[in-house]
Amino acid sequence: MDDAGRAPGTGRPPPQPAGGAGGTRRAGRPAVSPAPGAEPAVSARTIVGVSGGVDSSVAALLLRDAGEPVAGLFMRNWADDGSGDCRAEDDRRDAVAVCGRLGLPIHFRDFSSEYWSGVFEHFLAEYAAGRTPNPDVLCNREVKFKHFLDAARELGAERIATGHYARVEHAGGRWRLLRARDRSKDQTYFLHQLGQPQLAATLFPLGGLEKAAVRRLAADAGLPTAAKKDSTGICFIGERDFREFLGRYLPAREGEIQTPDGQRVGTHPGVFYFTLGQREGLAIGGVRGRPAAPWYVVGKDVRRNVLYVDQGADSPWLMSTRARTEAAHWIGGAPPAPRFDCTAQTRYRQNDEACTVTVDEDGSLGVAFHRPQRAVTPGQSLVLYDGDECLGGAVIAGTDAPLEARLADLAA
Template identity: 80%
Template sequence: MSSPGVVVGVSGGVDSSVAALTLVQQGLDVAGLFMQNWADDGSGHCRAEDDRRDAVAVCGRLGIPFHFRDFSNEYWQGVFEHFLAEYAAGRTPNPDVLCNREVKFKHFLDAARELGAERIATGHYAQVVKSGGLWQLLRGADRSKDQSYFLHQLGQSQLAATLFPIGHLDKSELRRIAREAALPTHAKKDSTGICFIGERDFREFLGQYLPAREGEIHDPDGRVIARHPGVFYFTLGQREGLNIGGVRGRPAAPWFVVGKDVERNILYVDQGHDSPWLQSNWLRSETMHWISGAPPARQFECTAQTRYRQPDEPCSVQVRDDGTLDVRFSRPQRAVTPGQSLVLYDGAQCLGGAVIAATDAPLERRLGAPVSP
């Protein structure tokens, strides 16, 4: 069997199916590879076997070879252990970012090269171009589906070896292409949420690894108003799952998480979606990853996202000597969350990103944020 020119990561979903179809239609020598990143834990919530069958069916329909690799050990060590450590520390990690860096564009790329391929391809909504001798990561044309946020840890060597065949399409057009090509996945629903949790309750899943420790729920003034099952089950801005009934002297309005004191096991809440306790104007990041290998300047203006699908937010960036960033926004930002990713953009170009370390949100400063602007 001859070596493929491109190995497509076939996930069993419609996006990767159309990515493979597009490359076949371009006349490339294509093979598909299915990655199993999570071992079935017997819960009945793991969809890997169903997804694998769909991936096999797609490759059969396209007449391309199918390959399988089990990366569950690599995923556990490179992604899941970090995920648990961050939650235990009271932060909110983004496993999709680590999965792309540690598995899909490392172990998958290595596996494709072992098969003799020159390049890999995935069904991400993003685009790659070369300009001025450097590879650039651009947003997907369908802004509502753009996944460059999750790909910001990629570098020059990875982008040089990667194709994003569907990055120029919008979702409705992609579904039409899949339907007309009679791909077995043309009507399959998009997967949502964290892949290894599936459809099960997040708190129930996390409780298997981080035993619950009940504690008090306080308002920002320190008044005890309820109890919680564990601070690490909650993230800033969250409304669901608080189970706070009527509180004497307070209006009948929803409560939102505005802070966590992990050491004292206290969860802080306030009423109002846009509570001032959720607002910040500034953040400091951990060490920044630049896709080009270097920042555009020591100080510059750009736009940023601090969460997926957030509108572009104008900001000013100061690059510190240790590689971390100070970022100041032109208007207050809601629920900027340590552990999540800050991703910077120059128009459609993704410059790179970093983990958010701290902000100037009022409660975070009161609880002893490690840094200040």
């Protein structure tokens, strides 16, 4: 942000929360009042984050049916930017309908300013630096399990619940984050930045359920979200054209697409729009002397505005055996040991990969994979597991992929 409050590269101020800019607030300002005046006090012990989707709807259903004193809270985390793409109002209506069906009170909070400063500014800075960030991880840490939890406590609740697919248990004197029963839906990758205080105050009612069972429960209860499509895309921003969306905030310019040996094979609309291993959107036609095989992104030089590609999904230019990270976060408060073996995921839904982790004095990690890995991407999260337990993780800073060392030499 510049001194005038403009978003980087846009010349315009960021979207403002509903109700206008300015003022201070605690744990988000009420975006909608259920009745004129202050929100009524409730005796709910647990506040469920109701998003207007089927998962949070069933989380609320399960807690209500278990006799838990519960209320819902709908978070608005992205202000309308005039694109018409934000579906927050549709989601809000669905959340209201679900709570009405279940006979639960519902509260509303606007965290769009908190999302902008705690998540989105970092998202833009990472893309501007040529990295590929994971805003869902930050959104969980900075919004859902920080400001939402604070808001729930201000309402008098002891804890929160969400529709995430994960499990929490207390064993050995500490709280542990465990994978969900439905491994295809497990979301511990996105939750690895949580700590002991958050886990102690959080319920994940869906952790022991398969997704199909969740939809059946919603249908049996007559919930209006039973058949609603799962949301995808950037956390809280929705399913919109990524290139068009990012272009509003980061000015892009065309540049060359080259092979690692310097052969020009096309032009790109902006290096920000591409990530390692990507095939789509390159628009590379036939290249003389090259086979008719797909091209993949193998590197980016933001300073020179060059996108590097090679043919083959498993190009050697994409492979690495080691990764370096920024300072790690440990769910239990500390690493298991200065050096230990475990498994890792470098992207969501990746199969576990065996590795050896060395913890450096500054808290960063050196990770040696037991077999070569494809497209380990700076900016993404490297998340560590011991069986079903999520130990924590860190942001990937770099790898030993061959092109990365060459680009570092060019920048020196």
